[in-house]
Amino acid sequence: MEELIAAAKSIISLRYQKGKHAVGAALRTKSGKIYTGISVNSQKVDLCSEWSAIGSAFGEGETEFDMVVAVKRKEDGSFTIFPPCALCRELYITYCPDIKVVLSENEVRTASELLPFAWKKVV
Numbered sequence: 001m002e003e004l005i006a007a008a009k010s011i012i013s014l015r016y017q018k019g020k021h022a023v024g025a026a027l028r029t030k031s032g033k034i035y036t037g038i039s040v041n042s043q044k045v046d047l048c049s050e051w052s053a054i055g056s057a058f059g060e061g062e063t064e065f066d067m068v069v070a071v072k073r074k075e076d077g078s079f080t081i082f083p084p085c086a087l088c089r090e091l092y093i094t095y096c097p098d099i100k101v102v103l104s105e106n107e108v109r110t111a112s113e114l115l116p117f118a119w120k121k122v123v
Contacts, residue, residue: 001067001102004028008071009079011036012049016073023072023082025049027057030064050088054095068092069102081105084114093118 004026012024015038023039027050037052049070057065072082083103084092092099092111097118100108112118 001069001105001108004034004067004069004102005071005081005105007034007036008049008069009073011038012071012073012079018075023049023070025053025068025070027053027068028066029057029062030066031062033057033060033062035060035062048085048088050084051091054091063095065096065099067100067102067108089114090118 007026008024011026012021015021015024020041021038025037027035029035035053035057037049037056039049040047040052050068053068054065070082070084071079073079081102081104084101089111092101093115097110097112099111101111101114102108
């Protein structure tokens with residue numbers, strides 16, 4: 001987990017731009033390779049860093065994912081782990097329901113635990 005947090009901090013440190021790129025993500029595949037991504041924000045659409053990282057992995061032929069973390073860089077240069085939004089949780093459920101998602105330095109859950117009733121009809 002520490003290696004992923006460091007990779008996410010590194011990518012957003014390199015690419016941070018207030019109002020456009022504030023969150024970095026790191027994704028480890030089951031093969032052990034790490035992919036990173038950054039948030040891309042515009043006036044109309046925002047792309048989360050996790051989507052960017054998963055897209056990079058898909059582009060390289062990776063389809064099996066182990067763990068993901070996102071970190072937000074604050075204006076003072078400090079970082080905080082950034083839990084996934086609803087769209088990211090939906091992405092995980094669709095493509096990798098067993099991925100481990102880092103929610104804090106002390107908590108990791110699978111995507112299925114974050115959305116226990118995803119795609120199930122609840123009566």
